[in-house]
Amino acid sequence: MQPSTFPGKHDQIGVRIVAAIGRRGELGLNNKLLFRLKADMANFRRITASTPLLMGRKTWDSFPKRPLPGRPNIVATRNLEFMAPGAHIYSSVPPALAAGRAMAAQSGVAEVSIVGGADIYAAALPSATHMTLTEVEAEAEADIFFPVFDRGEWREVASVRLEADADNEFAFVIREFERR
Numbered sequence: 001m002q003p004s005t006f007p008g009k010h011d012q013i014g015v016r017i018v019a020a021i022g023r024r025g026e027l028g029l030n031n032k033l034l035f036r037l038k039a040d041m042a043n044f045r046r047i048t049a050s051t052p053l054l055m056g057r058k059t060w061d062s063f064p065k066r067p068l069p070g071r072p073n074i075v076a077t078r079n080l081e082f083m084a085p086g087a088h089i090y091s092s093v094p095p096a097l098a099a100g101r102a103m104a105a106q107s108g109v110a111e112v113s114i115v116g117g118a119d120i121y122a123a124a125l126p127s128a129t130h131m132t133l134t135e136v137e138a139e140a141e142a143d144i145f146f147p148v149f150d151r152g153e154w155r156e157v158a159s160v161r162l163e164a165d166a167d168n169e170f171a172f173v174i175r176e177f178e179r180r
Contacts, residue, residue, distance in 0.1 A: 013101040014111035015127045018047055019146055020134035020172075026142035027118055031062050034140045038167035043174055047132055048113040052100035054093070054124065059116040060084055071113075072103050076120060093123035122147040131177040138170040155180050 020035050021027060028034055050071055057077035060066060067073035067086035074088045076096040082089060090096035100112035114124040125147060131154065133146075158176040162168060 013104045013109075014129040015097065015101075015114060015124060016047070016051075016111045016130040016132060017114045017121055017124060017128045018044060018132045019116065019121065020136060021146045022136050022142065023139050024142075025146040025148070026140050026144075027116065027146050028062075028144040029140070029142050031058050033062070034142060035134075035136045035138070035170065035172075037134070037136070037162075037169065037172060039162050040134045040168070040172065040174070043132070043134070044115075048115065050107065050109050051111055051113045052103045052109075053113050053115050054096050054100050054120065055115045056117045056120040057082055057084075059120070060087065072100070074100050074103075076123075093120060097124060097127060118144045118147060125149055129179050132174065133177070134172050134174050136170050136172045153180055154178065 019027065020033070020037070020040050022034060026034055048071060052072040052074055053068060054074045054076065057075055057079060060075045072088065073086060074090065074096050075084050076090050076093050078091065080091060088099060090099060097112065104112050111130065114120060114128065154177040156175055157178050159173055161173045162171065164171045
């Protein structure tokens, strides 16, 4: 079932975009993440714990373990024959987001996490209430980029800088934003 709307408290559920990007907004190359930073991965698990995860098919395919445990996995894909055992499949972002909000409301969590890829981020950006961007201080070859957005629409509410070390190849800043 793909309801387009769910009446009730789901309208109060936030939408958080979670992404790690390079200096030029780089996200990935050949369906693989560009940056594997242990501290960022730990932050990803912390932020998305228990929240419904909304992603595209290629992001789903990129995960070494599927579904990601401990939270509903939602895949938006135009491929109506796509199968993703353990995930909820929707044909586009609007019904997937509505379902995610309903799942969040039902389980008592405050938001849905949008975890990629670029087309999903772009489609969800107008609905996003929060963003967690890991801005990696590096440039990499990429074929997928984070969508351009107006930073004036967002207020930075927190940030933490981490230096490169044995577990994190590059320095990076994790920034938390709220929509103004």
